[in-house]
Amino acid sequence: MARERRGTPGTSTAVAPEGHLASGWLAGATDDELAATFRSVSTLPLDTFMNAGGHLVDLPTRTIFNDEYWKGWLPRGLALRDIFTRLSTGYAKRFWKQGNRYLGETLYLDGRIKVKHSLEEFTLDRATNDLDPGTYILLRYTDPVFEHLFYDVMKAPTDGVIVYGGYSGRFPDGRRGFTGVLMRRYSFGELGLRDHEELFKAGPRPRGEALHGVWRLDAIATSNHAVHVGTVTIAEADGQTQVHCEPVATPDVVVPSFLVEHFTTNSAARLLRELRVVDDETIVGTWHTEVSPLYARFVSASPGLFHRDREKGSRRYTLRHVLTKEVVPEGLKRR
Numbered sequence: 001m002a003r004e005r006r007g008t009p010g011t012s013t014a015v016a017p018e019g020h021l022a023s024g025w026l027a028g029a030t031d032d033e034l035a036a037t038f039r040s041v042s043t044l045p046l047d048t049f050m051n052a053g054g055h056l057v058d059l060p061t062r063t064i065f066n067d068e069y070w071k072g073w074l075p076r077g078l079a080l081r082d083i084f085t086r087l088s089t090g091y092a093k094r095f096w097k098q099g100n101r102y103l104g105e106t107l108y109l110d111g112r113i114k115v116k117h118s119l120e121e122f123t124l125d126r127a128t129n130d131l132d133p134g135t136y137i138l139l140r141y142t143d144p145v146f147e148h149l150f151y152d153v154m155k156a157p158t159d160g161v162i163v164y165g166g167y168s169g170r171f172p173d174g175r176r177g178f179t180g181v182l183m184r185r186y187s188f189g190e191l192g193l194r195d196h197e198e199l200f201k202a203g204p205r206p207r208g209e210a211l212h213g214v215w216r217l218d219a220i221a222t223s224n225h226a227v228h229v230g231t232v233t234i235a236e237a238d239g240q241t242q243v244h245c246e247p248v249a250t251p252d253v254v255v256p257s258f259l260v261e262h263f264t265t266n267s268a269a270r271l272l273r274e275l276r277v278v279d280d281e282t283i284v285g286t287w288h289t290e291v292s293p294l295y296a297r298f299v300s301a302s303p304g305l306f307h308r309d310r311e312k313g314s315r316r317y318t319l320r321h322v323l324t325k326e327v328v329p330e331g332l333k334r335r
Helices: 023-027 031-040 085-086 192-202 258-263 267-271 293-300
Strands: 002-003 053-057 063-066 070-073 091-098 101-108 113-124 132-143 148-156 163-166 175-183 186-187 213-220 226-236 242-245 275-279 282-290 316-325
Touching: 023 163, 023 175, 023 186, 023 226, 031 163, 063 192, 091 113, 101 213, 113 275, 192 275, 192 282, 192 316, 226 316, 242 258, 267 275
Parallel strands: none
Antiparallel strands: 002 113, 053 063, 063 186, 070 091, 070 175, 091 101, 101 113, 113 132, 132 148, 148 163, 163 175, 213 226, 213 316, 226 242, 275 282, 282 316
């Protein structure tokens, strides 16, 4: 049976396959892989889940600690339908303590939609439903429309990672729908809009020669995740810095032709103005543009690459992108 222990300190440590708590692996894991990780780890106490605010960048380790909220990832390959369609536009969770109560909220659509929660720790003496004996964190949905319809069961193997199962029905007899992951500590490969903004504000403009090379081009989509959109080659030719973009063959979102054209030019001066250097391997950029009404309607109806300015009546959209330097084999360099 279940014994509830609200806010009880603990000393659990994680036991997981090597590398299975790395942010890059978690962000790209399938539902089965995340479910296996969930079963293999134990949880830190509930107090560890609370957000204290703050945003830190560790350049030597290329790591971000964003304690404003826990950024959410759905498992790779999950069929999106119904409620999952909303999740695909990006979500995050934030937790805090109020008196003796542990509370939280899930944030959708840049925080414009908020779903309220309560949290509590519980321990199972024997297997219950699909849960093994052990200690877990229960997240309840407290808005009347969702109460008793959904709940999450969570574990935090580290202070930067939460792995959880999403259930429909009443606790503890609900049906598991998927296994997701929340992170507040992750690498540059998992950065989102807030992280991009901080890196852009802190970075200097690049010098022309610093751009030379082959770069992976990612864009921060409206899902708040970086998606691969192409490869950019920058080289000196005829006394000018020339830029060429090769779009990815099978993108996760629609890549409009004008984006490829923007990153293909005989003069890099325009591009230099929108870029900021993070380190030798990473450059972030912000591109403001007006897009066609047709593409604007598409962006508003589905996850996309361009974020609309919030000023009423504005037709301006912004692309926030990341250039990551790729290692080119010596044989290709000489060709």
